[in-house]
Amino acid sequence: MSTLKINSLKAYRKAYQESIKDPEAFWSRQAETFVWKKKWKKTLDWDFQKPDVKWFIGGKLNITENCLDRHLAERGGETALIWEPNDPSQKFKTYTYQALYEAVCQCANALKANGVKKGDRICFYMPMVPELTIGILACARIGAIHSVVFAGFSATALADRIKDASCSMVICSDYNARGAKNIPVKAVVDEALKMGCKSVKTVLVHQNTGEKVRWKKSRDKWWHEELSRRRKTCKATAMDAEDVLFILYTSGSTGKPKGVVHTCGGYMVYTCFSFQNVFQYEQGDVYWCTADIGWITGHSYIVYGPLLAGATTIMSEGVPTYPDAGRFWHICEKHKVNQFYTAPTAIRALMAQGDHWPTHYDLSELKVLGTVGEPINEEAWHWYNEKIGKGKCPIVDTWWQTETGGIMIAGLGDISPIKPTYAGLPLPGIQACLVDAEGNEITGNDQEGLLCIKFPWPSMIRTTYGDHERCRNVYFSAFEDKYFTGDGARRDKDGLYRIIGRVDDVINVSGHRMGTAEVENAINEHPEVIESAVVGYPHEIKGQGIYAYVIVNAAVKDEDRFRKEVLKVVTREIGPIAKPDRIQLVSGLPKTRSGKIMRRILRKIASGDTKNLGDISTLLNPEVVEAVKKGALA
Numbered sequence: 001m002s003t004l005k006i007n008s009l010k011a012y013r014k015a016y017q018e019s020i021k022d023p024e025a026f027w028s029r030q031a032e033t034f035v036w037k038k039k040w041k042k043t044l045d046w047d048f049q050k051p052d053v054k055w056f057i058g059g060k061l062n063i064t065e066n067c068l069d070r071h072l073a074e075r076g077g078e079t080a081l082i083w084e085p086n087d088p089s090q091k092f093k094t095y096t097y098q099a100l101y102e103a104v105c106q107c108a109n110a111l112k113a114n115g116v117k118k119g120d121r122i123c124f125y126m127p128m129v130p131e132l133t134i135g136i137l138a139c140a141r142i143g144a145i146h147s148v149v150f151a152g153f154s155a156t157a158l159a160d161r162i163k164d165a166s167c168s169m170v171i172c173s174d175y176n177a178r179g180a181k182n183i184p185v186k187a188v189v190d191e192a193l194k195m196g197c198k199s200v201k202t203v204l205v206h207q208n209t210g211e212k213v214r215w216k217k218s219r220d221k222w223w224h225e226e227l228s229r230r231r232k233t234c235k236a237t238a239m240d241a242e243d244v245l246f247i248l249y250t251s252g253s254t255g256k257p258k259g260v261v262h263t264c265g266g267y268m269v270y271t272c273f274s275f276q277n278v279f280q281y282e283q284g285d286v287y288w289c290t291a292d293i294g295w296i297t298g299h300s301y302i303v304y305g306p307l308l309a310g311a312t313t314i315m316s317e318g319v320p321t322y323p324d325a326g327r328f329w330h331i332c333e334k335h336k337v338n339q340f341y342t343a344p345t346a347i348r349a350l351m352a353q354g355d356h357w358p359t360h361y362d363l364s365e366l367k368v369l370g371t372v373g374e375p376i377n378e379e380a381w382h383w384y385n386e387k388i389g390k391g392k393c394p395i396v397d398t399w400w401q402t403e404t405g406g407i408m409i410a411g412l413g414d415i416s417p418i419k420p421t422y423a424g425l426p427l428p429g430i431q432a433c434l435v436d437a438e439g440n441e442i443t444g445n446d447q448e449g450l451l452c453i454k455f456p457w458p459s460m461i462r463t464t465y466g467d468h469e470r471c472r473n474v475y476f477s478a479f480e481d482k483y484f485t486g487d488g489a490r491r492d493k494d495g496l497y498r499i500i501g502r503v504d505d506v507i508n509v510s511g512h513r514m515g516t517a518e519v520e521n522a523i524n525e526h527p528e529v530i531e532s533a534v535v536g537y538p539h540e541i542k543g544q545g546i547y548a549y550v551i552v553n554a555a556v557k558d559e560d561r562f563r564k565e566v567l568k569v570v571t572r573e574i575g576p577i578a579k580p581d582r583i584q585l586v587s588g589l590p591k592t593r594s595g596k597i598m599r600r601i602l603r604k605i606a607s608g609d610t611k612n613l614g615d616i617s618t619l620l621n622p623e624v625v626e627a628v629k630k631g632a633l634a
């Protein structure tokens with residue numbers, strides 16, 4: 001049985017109407033298609049003010065039984081996972097559903113033997129290897145909560161996340177093979193664990209490249225040793241529908257990254273439903289999402305959504321340009337990929353390498369192309385459509401967030417109206433709306449406003465780990481009875497949504513979310529920095545680049561040295577993805593009379609628009625604006 005498969009625009013409209021008229025009946029029907037250990041008593045309870053949202057109350061399930069066990073009878077021999085290594089001369093690996101099931105059970109047994117229990121938090125810091133998928137499913141199998149940290153984050157950032165969730169175990173690889181580089185992953189974990197991560201008892205190390213690593217006997221264990229000889233079956237722990245499935249950290253406008261919490265039942269129902277419909281996946285298709293499992297896209301649309309749907313999902317270790325800019329298309333040809341899902345930043349980067357790369361490969365199996373993570377510009381959209389899709393593949397521009405768990409606004413394969421740079425219509429069950437700054441809903445079409453969702457959906461954020469108040473403040477306090485996304489959007493005359501971008505202090509660099517405050521805090525760690533302000537600015541490949549204005553103390557004589565040091569500090573505090581593209585030394589920052597930095601002005605200057613700065617007369621220090629402008633042009 002599968003969740004509803006929508007196969008026409010008419011069917012979409014009907015499903016949408018039903019999902020709005022009676023959301024509980026609609027989602028109850030979807031949920032019934034899964035294996036439950038005990039049926040739920042009530043479909044939904046909600047209060048956005050607290051917030052308190054519960055789906056499938058009283059229901060018991062295990063998501064891995066739905067990802068794996070239930071497929072075994074029918075398609076145990078079919079391919080669940082294809083792993084494409086960084087080095088194309090190395091052979092790819094495949095796991096059938098049966099093999100993946102056995103590997104997950106073995107790993108689950110190894111976790112149990114190492115004392116992992118239901119509710120424990122397990123941190124993953126791994127490259128894109130099959131063991132990452134196996135490991136997180138093994139956690140889910142026994143009710144442990146996974147917290148995957150993108151392996152590009154620094155030791156400091158990793159330590160912050162381990163401490164915030166008090167993880168009892170870290171699972172990592174020895175090294176990460178990425179393009180021509182070999183990144184020491186275990187060494188970063190070693191360093192992080194020196195930063196006061198007292199909760200960690202065990203580090204389980206997967207041997208990826210096999211090079212030498214330091215070893216702490218009382219703490220470190222090899223993955224292959226711990227898994228070998230374990231039984232290949234493992235009883236799936238009965239989880240409450242609202243038990244936590246995972247935590248995933250993401251950046252906000254203030255403070256440190258927060259742990260977004262997703263729960264078992266609703267997340268399962270929605271990721272499967274959205275996967276099948278957005279990508280119009282048909283049995284036997286090969287689906288490839290190029291994201292990293294360190295981000296939500298990898299969680300929902302490499303692992304859970306596809307496996308729940310019984311799909312064949314590809315995970316690739318490498319980067320788009322290694323060994324050359326044809327790698328993506330080579331993989332598409334090799335595995336006869338039918339659905340391909342990537343980020344606009346990758347499309348722009350490959351587009352910049354020239355039109356000939358895709359022409360060397362047979363892309364005729366492609367049926368649906370997807371994008372995610374940031375707005376796609378017209379030029380990239382058309383290139384994707386023509387050079388990759390050959391004008392015959394619909395592009396599903398999928399808008400969603402870590403907090404939403406699944407795709408919220410997007411086309412459904414070729415059945416929805418498609419308009420370049422528009423994400424399109426909301427999925428069934430998603431009550432999207434626009435509000436003005438006062439929170440009044442903007443009705444009617446051909447309008448612009450702040451994007452909110454006014455009714456719960458199954459895979460929505462439940463809390464921010466260890467700090468429920470923060471969850472309320474960030475998402476539910478801006479507008480009464482609405483979830484506020486932080487994005488601005490436009491709705492065209494036909495009701496299609498176009499995402500304009502963040503309206504808060506979050507920037508989107510190469511599809512990665514970054515809080516400007518987070519980057520500022522990192523920069524401020526440099527001993528010569530007095531104050532800094534970070535804004536985003538349009539960047540041809542990355543979508544947004546990071547622009548830092550920095551006030552330094554008099555000691556800075558050599559600006560080049562200083563800039564290099566700032567990049568080092570940011571890499572140390574967060575990771576290379578947060579390195580500013582531009583650092584401008586300034587004598588002052590424009591501030592309001594209450595002392596707040598006027599980022600609006602800084603954003604304009606960073607984008608090269610120094611003319612229309614608006615009214616600056618109310619500033620505490622209007623004179624600094626001229627100086628900042630001059631420095632920017634210099």
Ligand code: WTA
Nearest residue numbers: 372373374375397398399400401402499513
């Ligand atoms: C942005 C990624 C335009 C948006 C799944 C959102 C997009 C943030 C799109 C969430 C899209 C995501 N078009 N903008 N198709 N998809 N965004 O949490 O600003 O990493 O709020 O989740 O990315 O980023 P996150």
